[in-house]
Structures are given as structure tokens and as C-alpha cells.
Amino acid sequence: MNKIVSCEWCSSQSVEETSGSVYWELPDGTRAIEIEQTPTFQCKECSMEYQPEEIVSEIEDQLYLIDTSKIGKVITHEELMNIPRFLKKNYFRF
Numbered sequence: 384m385n386k387i388v389s390c391e392w393c394s395s396q397s398v399e400e401t402s403g404s405v406y407w408e409l410p411d412g413t414r415a416i417e418i419e420q421t422p423t424f425q426c427k428e429c430s431m432e433y434q435p436e437e438i439v440s441e442i443e444d445q446l447y448l449i450d451t452s453k454i455g456k457v458i459t460h461e462e463l464m465n466i467p468r469f470l471k472k473n474y475f476r477f
Contacts, residue, residue, distance in 0.1 A: 389422060391435075395428035404458070405434060407442060409451045418442065421460040444472070 388398045408415045421442075425432045434442075436471045441464070446469040 390424070390426035390429060390431060391470050392431040393426060393429040395426055397427035399425050399427065401425050401432075403432060405442075407446065410443075411451070411453075414456075416454055417457045418463055419457060419459045426431060448472075 387396060389396050389399075390398050401423050402420045404417050404419045405421045405423075406415050406417055419433060422438050423432055423434055424448070444462075445464055445466070448470050449466045450469070453466075454463070
């Protein structure tokens with residue numbers, strides 16, 4: 384059964400799950416990367432496209448826990464999430 388999703392901006396329930404590119408600054412601030420095929424919500428009412436909070440947290444944690452020097456300018460979301468971590472989790476997220 385699918386969970387009903389409401390737009391975080393206008394509260395409409397006309398939200399579609401898609402994927403798209405996002406641009407993320409690395410935790411050390413040295414550069415930004417493009418993350419392709421990132422899970423995204425698109426609202427048909429207000430046209431807003433955004434990533435759900437759990438995806439944002441997942442990306443931020445992964446970037447803190449991997450060797451980002453080995454990432455090129457562009458990577459897919461799946462490739463990013465499959466990079467082995469130095470630690471199992473972000474112990475600074477409370």
C-alpha cells in the first residue's frame with residue numbers, strides 16, 4: 384500500500400515520486416558535486432521539486448562517512464550510497 388504524500392510547500396496531495404539531479408557541497412567545502420537520479424518529489428499543484436528529509440539526511444551522512452576525494456564531479460545516488468563507509472553511522476547526528 385502506498386503512503387499518501389503531501390507537498391511540503393503547499394500541502395497538496397498531488398505529489399509524484401520522480402528522480403532528478405541535485406547539487407551538493409562536500410562537507411569539507413572544497414567543491415560541489417552533482418548527484419544524478421536522486422529520489423525526488425514533484426508537486427503538480429505548486430510545481431515544487433524537492434527531496435524528502437530522509438533522502439537529504441541519507442546523502443549528508445554518506446558524504447561525512449566516505450572518502451569524498453574519490454568522487455568525481457558527477458555520481459548517481461545509487462553509486463554514492465554504495466561507496467563503503469569509514470564508520471557505520473554518523474555518531475554526531477543526535
